Amino acid sequence: MARPVRLDWRVAGGFCPRVPLYDTEGGWLHLSTDELVAGARRSAAAGWGGVKNTIGEPSAGEGFSRLAAVRAVTSSTSPRCAPSPPPK
Numbered sequence: 001m002a003r004p005v006r007l008d009w010r011v012a013g014g015f016c017p018r019v020p021l022y023d024t025e026g027g028w029l030h031l032s033t034d035e036l037v038a039g040a041r042r043s044a045a046a047g048w049g050g051v052k053n054t055i056g057e058p059s060a061g062e063g064f065s066r067l068a069a070v071r072a073v074t075s076s077t078s079p080r081c082a083p084s085p086p087p088k
Contacts, residue, residue, distance in 0.1 A: 020049045022078055027053030033066050040074045050076025 023046075026039035040051045051074055055063040071077050 022050035022052055022076060023048040024052045027051050029054040029056055033069050036066060037069050037073055040070045044074050050074050052078045
């Protein structure tokens with residue numbers, strides 16, 4: 001009698017019947033906080049589970065306040081860092 005095959009990726013926890021997705025268009029650094037929030041609202045209304053935002057403002061406080069504003073209207077935010085300018 002043949003032994004059932006065990007798929008290692010399922011045993012290791014790699015199987016998920018649903019994969020959460022998020023919108024990657026709209027969280028750009030050049031947008032104002034109000035534009036980011038409006039985009040996050042549009043993404044949520046379209047059914048996206050969250051949004052991705054770029055951070056990299058001159059002050060950390062400004063970046064945190066932008067993320068906090070977006071997180072207030074969506075369930076998930078994934079920040080990505082903007083590239084640093086090359087040293088002079």
